[in-house]
Amino acid sequence: MEQSTAVVFFTGFQLRDIWYLAEAAGRTLLISIISITVGSILGCVFGWMLYSSKWLGAMTLGLVLDAFRSVPLIIQLILFFNFFPIIGVPLDPFTAGTFVLTIYTAALVANVVRGGIEAVGIPMRRSSRSLGMSYWQDMRYVVWPIGLRAVFPAWVGVALGVMKDSSLVSVLGYVELLRASQILITRTQEPFIVLAVAGAFYFALSYPLSKFSARLEGKWQS
Amino acid sequence: MEYTFQWRPVMRQLPDLLEAGFMTLQVSILAMILGTVIGLALALVRMNAPWQVRWLATTWIEVARNTPALFQLFFFGFGLGAFGINLSPFVIVLSGLTFNTAGYLAENFRGGFQAIPDTQLKAARSLGMSASQSYIRIIIPQVFRIIYHPMTNQMVWVVLMSSLGMLVGFRELTGETQFFASRTFRIFEYFMVTAIIYYFIVKIILGLSKLIAWRLFRY
Amino acid sequence: MIEVKNIHKNFGDLHVLKGIDLTVKKGEVVCVIGASGSGKSTLLYCINGLEKIQKGEVFVNGVSVHAKGTDINKLRQNLGMVFQQWNSFPHLTALENVALSPRIVKKMSKKEANETAKKQLIHVGLEDKLNVYPSALSGGQQQRLAIARALAMDPEYMLFDEATSALDPELVGEVLDTMRLLAKEGMTMICVTHEMSFARDVSDRVAYFHEGVMEEIGPPEQIFGKNPKSENTKKFLTNIR
Numbered sequence: 001m002e003q004s005t006a007v008v009f010f011t012g013f014q015l016r017d018i019w020y021l022a023e024a025a026g027r028t029l030l031i032s033i034i035s036i037t038v039g040s041i042l043g044c045v046f047g048w049m050l051y052s053s054k055w056l057g058a059m060t061l062g063l064v065l066d067a068f069r070s071v072p073l074i075i076q077l078i079l080f081f082n083f084f085p086i087i088g089v090p091l092d093p094f095t096a097g098t099f100v101l102t103i104y105t106a107a108l109v110a111n112v113v114r115g116g117i118e119a120v121g122i123p124m125r126r127s128s129r130s131l132g133m134s135y136w137q138d139m140r141y142v143v144w145p146i147g148l149r150a151v152f153p154a155w156v157g158v159a160l161g162v163m164k165d166s167s168l169v170s171v172l173g174y175v176e177l178l179r180a181s182q183i184l185i186t187r188t189q190e191p192f193i194v195l196a197v198a199g200a201f202y203f204a205l206s207y208p209l210s211k212f213s214a215r216l217e218g219k220w221q222s
Numbered sequence: 223m224e225y226t227f228q229w230r231p232v233m234r235q236l237p238d239l240l241e242a243g244f245m246t247l248q249v250s251i252l253a254m255i256l257g258t259v260i261g262l263a264l265a266l267v268r269m270n271a272p273w274q275v276r277w278l279a280t281t282w283i284e285v286a287r288n289t290p291a292l293f294q295l296f297f298f299g300f301g302l303g304a305f306g307i308n309l310s311p312f313v314i315v316l317s318g319l320t321f322n323t324a325g326y327l328a329e330n331f332r333g334g335f336q337a338i339p340d341t342q343l344k345a346a347r348s349l350g351m352s353a354s355q356s357y358i359r360i361i362i363p364q365v366f367r368i369i370y371h372p373m374t375n376q377m378v379w380v381v382l383m384s385s386l387g388m389l390v391g392f393r394e395l396t397g398e399t400q401f402f403a404s405r406t407f408r409i410f411e412y413f414m415v416t417a418i419i420y421y422f423i424v425k426i427i428l429g430l431s432k433l434i435a436w437r438l439f440r441y
Numbered sequence: 442m443i444e445v446k447n448i449h450k451n452f453g454d455l456h457v458l459k460g461i462d463l464t465v466k467k468g469e470v471v472c473v474i475g476a477s478g479s480g481k482s483t484l485l486y487c488i489n490g491l492e493k494i495q496k497g498e499v500f501v502n503g504v505s506v507h508a509k510g511t512d513i514n515k516l517r518q519n520l521g522m523v524f525q526q527w528n529s530f531p532h533l534t535a536l537e538n539v540a541l542s543p544r545i546v547k548k549m550s551k552k553e554a555n556e557t558a559k560k561q562l563i564h565v566g567l568e569d570k571l572n573v574y575p576s577a578l579s580g581g582q583q584q585r586l587a588i589a590r591a592l593a594m595d596p597e598y599m600l601f602d603e604a605t606s607a608l609d610p611e612l613v614g615e616v617l618d619t620m621r622l623l624a625k626e627g628m629t630m631i632c633v634t635h636e637m638s639f640a641r642d643v644s645d646r647v648a649y650f651h652e653g654v655m656e657e658i659g660p661p662e663q664i665f666g667k668n669p670k671s672e673n674t675k676k677f678l679t680n681i682r
Contacts (some may be wrong), residue, residue: 067421070378070382070421070424070425071382071417071420071421072382072383072396072420073382074385074396075413075417075420078409079413079414079417082410085225086225086410160288164290164291165290167290167292167293168290168292168386170292171389178290185300191300191301191304195293195296195297195300196301199285199289199293199297202290202293203284203285203289207284207288210287210288
């Protein structure tokens with residue numbers, strides 16, 4: 001009797017495995033939050049640079065950021081992970097993964113931000129400047145609030161996308177949610193249940209935020 | 223650490239890589255076509271169908287949009303394996319990408335349908351067109367124009383996503399690269415060349431899309 | 442002949458049509474006037490079955506519009522309709538706009554449909570706009586395009602739903618002229634309109650709608666003359682003058 005429970009313990013999917021997946025989901029959340037936060041700040045700076053500086057600077061920066069949007073993330077991860085040892089600074093999977101995800105986020109956010117600033121429109125800015133606002137006042141009180149509304153839903157889309165794409169860091173060996181479920185599948189041989197639980201975790205992280213953003217967008221539009 | 227880049231072996235394999243690039247294009251285009259058809263169906267079903275069917279469509283759309291593409295691929299790979307359904311790597315990638323694309327495009331289609339004034343349908347019906355004639359001839363062509371740009375983005379996204387094929391044993395561009403790279407340990411060089419190939423594939427798609435739009439949308 | 446018999450129409454709690462009776466004979470031009478919200482546009486939608494009715498019946502050439510077995514698509518071919526919003530199909534050229542339904546509904550050959558379309562576009566004075574997309578046409582031209590599109594189905598009746606109210610003032614004339622032309626050619630027409638001088642000139646009869654009821658119907662001399670029968674008609678006409 002006791003032996004048979006022990007067999008189930010080692011092969012079947014257990015309650016404690018859910019905890020194992022939850023921890024992994026925590027790591028997914030951690031790497032996502034760091035990348036999204038830092039990437040968004042960088043992205044705002046890049047987006048503003050793309051908008052305001054002309055010619056060479058914008059061209060080079062635009063080209064580089066464009067490359068990050070045109071190459072699969074998985075390849076970016078593999079490239080950088082293998083590039084750092086070449087220049088003599090080998091990074092662990094977490095650091096390398098966070099680095100790439102951050103730049104990837106920045107490239108996507110920069111595009112969104114530039115679009116947002118453009119959406120504010122020159123006529124409106126001219127009118128605010130004519131009211132005697134300084135450049136920074138104009139940015140702070142006119143461009144920022146209006147641009148935010150134009151940008152926020154798209155930004156949420158990017159953020160949720162990065163959260164989901166963080167699953168790719170698993171190729172570097174970092175044990176986030178999806179990697180953890182692969183490990184569990186190997187052990188339990190119950191791929192369906194394990195994947196269903198992992199999927200539920202992702203869904204629970206993504207769905208509320210996407211609905212919230214959609215509702216906010218609807219409210220702003222009316 | 224001294225590292226000498228060696229590009230020659232990579233260049234020798236370039237024809238193989240390019241051929242794998244065609245495999246990437248094939249599976250992407252197929253997934254895009256299937257995803258568009260199913261996405262349109264999901265959007266239509268969601269607008270008017272009995273609630274059970276509507277619920278099914280909504281679930282599809284929300285799962286596709288709120289879980290990672292890689293998760294979806296694993297599901298068609300290992301997940302279905304639990305029921306004794308073992309798909310080939312090609313079919314796994316194709317069904318994963320189609321599932322994802324259909325979900326995203328369904329939302330785009332919905333927005334497109336909402337953007338067409340309902341007086342267009344009334345005008346078509348008043349001319350004696352049946353409901354399906356009105357949709358096929360009048361409404362859907364206009365919806366396609368509205369969502370043409372999002373569809374182009376989705377096509378790019380599908381190509382990028384197809385690289386996940388590597389992780390389920392599919393020898394598309396990334397999988398092929400991984401295969402050569404692991405044999406020669408020239409990982410960086412191989413993936414660098416592949417990155418460039420992807421970059422050009424994406425640029426070609428965007429260029430073609432502009433060309434097609436210019437031919438198609440004269441109004 | 443179009444026969445409207447005691448129809449009632451509700452939008453939820455709103456009782457829009459409260460028992461309308463109207464018979465329009467072949468060759469007759471009837472203009473319907475009244476304040477907005479009085480139900481006059483809804484009447485047209487009920488005649489060609491774009492809106493369902495709660496009570497009553499509509500017959501077109503003896504066929505009941507709202508009966509179950511009626512082939513509504515076939516019936517609508519006989520009832521051309523022009524809307525307030527011109528509703529040209531933006532993805533088709535003027536010629537394609539007009540030729541489409543003859544081709545797919547009446548199953549004409551492409552050549553035949555194009556000839557029909559061309560004839561009707563000439564009819565409404567758009568002969569130089571055949572291959573132009575609607576976005577390049579003015580509102581008035583788009584409305585004439587809509588008239589040509591309806592005429593291409595060779596209908597016996599034409600229904601006009603405030604065909605000129607969404608137009609810039611300077612474009613109203615060309616559309617009214619086209620409608621006058623049709624009336625002169627003997628087309629049977631029901632026109633919901635705010636253009637009183639048009640109503641006076643072309644109508645055989647004018648109907649005044651007030652809060653879902655047809656208050657009064659009669660020849661234009663009666664409605665626009667010194668003493669319309671209903672006080673409400675009088676009030677309405679004084680107000681808009």
